[in-house]
Amino acid sequence: MLSKKQIAQRIASEIKDGQYIYLGIGIPSLVANYLPEQLQVVFQSENGLLGIGPYPENDKMDPDLINASKETISMVKGSSLFDSAEAFAMIRGGHIDLSILGALEVSENGDISHWKISSGLIKGVGGALDLVASGAKLYIAMHHCHKDGRSKLLKQCKLPITGIKCVQKIFTDLGVFTILPEGGFKLCERAPGVSIEEIKAKTEGRLVVKGEIKEMELFDNE
Amino acid sequence: MINKAVKNGVEAVSDIENGAVLLVGGFGLCGIPEACINALLQTDLKGLTCISNNAGVDDFGVGLLIKQRMLRKLISSYVGENLEFEKQFTSGSLELELIPQGTLAERIRAGGAGIPAFYTPAGIGTHVADGKEVREFDGRLFLLERWIKADYSLIKAWKGDTAGNLIYKGTARNFNPIMATAGKITIAEVEELVPAGELDPNQIHTPGIYVQRIFQGDHYEKRIENKTVSK
Numbered sequence: 367m368l369s370k371k372q373i374a375q376r377i378a379s380e381i382k383d384g385q386y387i388y389l390g391i392g393i394p395s396l397v398a399n400y401l402p403e404q405l406q407v408v409f410q411s412e413n414g415l416l417g418i419g420p421y422p423e424n425d426k427m428d429p430d431l432i433n434a435s436k437e438t439i440s441m442v443k444g445s446s447l448f449d450s451a452e453a454f455a456m457i458r459g460g461h462i463d464l465s466i467l468g469a470l471e472v473s474e475n476g477d478i479s480h481w482k483i484s485s486g487l488i489k490g491v492g493g494a495l496d497l498v499a500s501g502a503k504l505y506i507a508m509h510h511c512h513k514d515g516r517s518k519l520l521k522q523c524k525l526p527i528t529g530i531k532c533v534q535k536i537f538t539d540l541g542v543f544t545i546l547p548e549g550g551f552k553l554c555e556r557a558p559g560v561s562i563e564e565i566k567a568k569t570e571g572r573l574v575v576k577g578e579i580k581e582m583e584l585f586d587n588e
Numbered sequence: 589m590i591n592k593a594v595k596n597g598v599e600a601v602s603d604i605e606n607g608a609v610l611l612v613g614g615f616g617l618c619g620i621p622e623a624c625i626n627a628l629l630q631t632d633l634k635g636l637t638c639i640s641n642n643a644g645v646d647d648f649g650v651g652l653l654i655k656q657r658m659l660r661k662l663i664s665s666y667v668g669e670n671l672e673f674e675k676q677f678t679s680g681s682l683e684l685e686l687i688p689q690g691t692l693a694e695r696i697r698a699g700g701a702g703i704p705a706f707y708t709p710a711g712i713g714t715h716v717a718d719g720k721e722v723r724e725f726d727g728r729l730f731l732l733e734r735w736i737k738a739d740y741s742l743i744k745a746w747k748g749d750t751a752g753n754l755i756y757k758g759t760a761r762n763f764n765p766i767m768a769t770a771g772k773i774t775i776a777e778v779e780e781l782v783p784a785g786e787l788d789p790n791q792i793h794t795p796g797i798y799v800q801r802i803f804q805g806d807h808y809e810k811r812i813e814n815k816t817v818s819k
Binding site for chain 1: 616618632665666677689690693696709712762764811814815816
């Protein structure tokens with residue numbers, strides 16, 4: 367089974383030079399830590415920044431410079447700032463090459479649920495609905511199961527839907543999956559030490575296993 | 589040049605009436621109109637509708653308006669962990685409308701730009717589409733969303749001049765420029781107010797035409813919600 371860091375590491379190896387990327391909160395936000403140095407990519411923040419840099423040093427924190435998780439950040443060289451309408455114009459307009467988001471549930475036809483619900487109350491969805499509807503490439507990073515053991519890879523989402531038929535690839539602590547056009551989670555790789563049987567047992571939706579499924583290779587780019 | 593300067597927040601908000609619809613700038617606690625919120629807290633206004641991306645926190649930002657029970661309705665994209673909000677929402681005294689963030693931004697932009705409605709892909713197949721017109725363009729489905737306008741826009745910029753021209757700083761820009769365009773009366777508060785002519789016209793983000801009142805706020809707290817530093 368992969369740790370959160372390892373899931374992020376695995377996704378990082380998918381990122382290509384020159385991409386504009388949106389990272390959601392949680393595991394996706396860790397991906398930036400594992401990119402090979404020679405890769406030139408730009409991270410977008412929906413509150414109006416292209417070119418998110420690392421967290422600032424203690425004496426350089428600027429309350430006027432935060433990311434979408436409301437954390438203090440820095441800017442890289444060549445950054446640009448803009449308003450919220452512009453931020454979502456570039457999202458909806460398909461200018462972001464890749465979005466990596468967390469999820470509470472993914473269905474076998476690529477629907478996703480990730481509403482923030484606490485004490486029975488929906489707290490909102492922020493920018494996720496716009497992101498998943500943009501038609502841009504969408505990767506999901508999440509644990510394969512909820513804490514109580516229920517699968518997050520479902521036949522149909524049970525929570526309110528964030529977007530339909532929008533997910534291309536899912537990276538969990540157990541493996542890597544693509545969504546098949548006809549529906550179903552195609553197993554592409556399994557995490558080191560995880561058996562196909564275990565993945566089958568923990569996947570509620572239709573799992574497609576064809577041919578030999580390799581254990582994934584993890585490159586330590588830290 | 590027309591002089592739009594007023595003395596302070598108290599004067600700027602003095603004609604807001606009960607039940608008014610307010611657009612309030614900011615993302616989280618970043619770029620919020622602190623001085624206008626403080627001025628509102630000194631009034632006994634009730635039944636306000638507040639359209640703001642977030643609900644602040646219990647003791648800062650829009651959260652203060654909630655705590656003082658000044659709001660009837662909140663329109664946001666994400667309300668976060670605000671206990672006072674939860675209490676009032678659960679008891680039925682505060683209404684909530686949740687809107688996807690990009691749709692919220694574009695509805696406000698449309699309001700300011702005179703576009704009554706537009707089609708967007710955000711929300712197709714979700715409860716957001718309930719009751720809305722859905723139409724196919726080039727093989728994809730889109731839903732119709734309407735503009736948002738308000739009686740007042742309360743916004744925060746970094747620098748401004750007496751003609752109402754504004755410059756924002758960092759990600760404190762966020763919803764402020766679009767909200768500036770969508771209020772019947774837009775009140776801008778700035779950290780530094782200068783006479784018209786002192787700002788470089790090439791650098792202006794919000795042209796003064798959108799701003800009816802402007803003042804320099806003082807003692808900005810600029811609270812940081814999540815302090816994160818590199819080791």
